[in-house]
Amino acid sequence: MTVDQSIPSEGPYYSLRVADVIRETADACSLILDVPDELKSTFRYEAGQFLTFRMSVAGKRLVRCYSLASSPVTESVHKVTVKRVDEGRVSNQVNDAVEVGTVLDVMKPAGVFCLQGPAAETPVVLFSGGSGITPVISIIKTALATTQRPLRLLYANRDSGSIIFRAELDALVAAHPDRLQVEHSLDDRDGFVDIARAKRFVGATTDADFYICGPGPFMDVAEAALAELGAPAQQIFIERFESPDDLPLGEATPADAEGGIPVTVVLDGKSTEIICGPGESILQAARRAGLEPPFACEEAYCGCCMAQVKEGEVEMTMNDGGIDQGQIDQGWVLTCQGVPKTATKVEYPD
Ligand SMILES: Cc1cc2nc3c(=O)[nH]c(=O)nc-3n(C[C@H](O)[C@H](O)[C@H](O)COP(=O)(O)OP(=O)(O)OC[C@H]3O[C@@H](n4cnc5c(N)ncnc54)[C@H](O)[C@@H]3O)c2cc1C
The missing domain is CATH 3.40.50.80 (Nucleotide-binding domain of ferredoxin-NADP reductase (FNR) module)
Known part of the structure; x- marks a missing residue:
């Protein structure tokens, strides 16, 4: 298991230690995550929400969501349960290689598949x-x-x-x-x-x-x-429960030719100049250009695709809870929704 210890605990990814691994069935295990006191409020969650993990598998950084199977009301632990998918990269790595003490990169809880309430008696x-x-x-x-x-x-x-x-x-x-x-x-x-x-x-x-x-x-x-x-x-x-498609789209598009907006994307420490077509999100343009930025839901609720605006102006078309006001104030945007208004530079977290 490759664990990146160099990532500081200041978001959007936090380093959490695995406190326990529970074998649930032959092809599923649960991870109990150690959430330190200083991150307790960041990792407060609603029943039905998920955590987003970033892992290195065979030299590639993959982002995957796993729902919390614990209850925020009746249990004090954060538990996720991962079932093997045939030839799935992250799910098999978790089942084969994650052990007590492994440190994982985890985003704070997100998601809207939550217990709706307090609807009194509705079944x-x-x-x-x-x-x-x-x-x-x-x-x-x-x-x-x-x-x-x-x-x-x-x-x-x-x-x-x-x-x-x-x-x-x-x-x-x-x-x-x-x-x-x-x-x-x-x-x-x-x-x-x-x-x-x-x-x-x-x-x-x-x-x-x-x-x-x-x-x-x-x-x-x-x-x-x-x-x-x-x-x-x-x-x-x-x-x-779907994995994001990790293949770059690589499609030809008229955007480059039709006076789109230039964006510098810093990913894994490397800068690439891309062009965003009219109304095109930074995530779409980056993938079209052959880059592989992290993303999952593409619907503004998971937060996986967050990047920080270093120069220029980016407007988000929607935010369904994937990013909070504090992060927006620090210049973070959801790149799946982020459309540049001027020449822009964005940086994905290392
Ligand atoms: C909101 C949310 C919550 C989720 N919660 C859970 C949960 O609680 N528990 C859980 O077990 N899962 C959950 N999932 C699913 C999880 O995020 C992953 O999608 C799942 O574990 C498979 O990931 P993987 O990396 O193992 O598989 P992948 O490597 O993504 O493989 C998936 C499929 O694609 C094929 N594939 C393999 N390699 C490639 C490649 N290079 N390119 C393209 N395709 C390839 C594989 O054959 C496999 O069939 C959730 C998903 C979402 C979106």
Whole structure:
């Protein structure tokens, strides 16, 4: 495991030590992160939020998000759980090489897939597949502790050996038999969850808050079932577990020729001159130019693509919580939303 010890703890990445590693299943492990007292307020989070990690794998720096599976209300630790993806670089490195004492580069919590509240009695219906249980169990634990809402979970896995947090879920059901129901679906026993099964699970409860997190096809089924049942779109919350595409786009574009705005991008200590086309974000232009800046959601909520404006003026088209006012005041921008207004120089954190 390559660990960059040279990065100072002043954001956007913070150095956090792994305090414990828990083997959850054959292909998933949890990391308990040691958050020192001086970073406790920075790392305060809401149930359902995620942390963004930066890791070196085979000489390449990759950025990945992992949801907090702990509850901010009932647990004092920060726990993320990482499931191996076939040929996935970061997930396998975490499972194979991260150990107690490893220091990781971590951004503060972000994300909007959170327990919506304090909606008094509205039931909560959750769909989760595989590693999609991580934000969902945080939401469940927090809702049980802070509300009186009834909760129902449909949890799909390949087989019984792949069920992450089985014992923890059993214990929660035993402690709250009137409020929490968990229905397991196993591919090797029940086949993939289809729309009919998802609709049966929801039943008549369409006046509820719905949370969906899991593999793409599973989420598509849950969404389609809810649409057929007429569940209100504003009560459906979805988290997509996807890695950012790390291939530079390298596409030809007319932007360079049509008098775009010059931007100097400092990445890994190296300066590159690029041209941003009209309305084009710095992230898009940098990738188009063949650079590989960090990014993940591209929707202004994860904060992965943050860079500091050193010269010039950059306007953000949107900020969905990926960056806070203090960071904006220090000149940071989300480059996925940052459009230069004048010739500009931006620097990504080392
Ligand atoms: C908000 C959010 C929260 C998340 N929370 C969790 C969580 O709690 N737990 C969890 O386990 N995951 C979570 N994820 C998913 C996680 O961030 C990663 O996407 C996942 O771990 C896979 O990353 P990887 O580096 O292992 O795989 P990658 O290396 O990104 O590989 C992904 C796929 O691409 C293929 N691939 C391999 N190499 C390349 C290459 N060079 N170029 C292109 N494709 C390649 C692989 O075959 C694989 O199928 C979350 C994602 C998001 C966005």
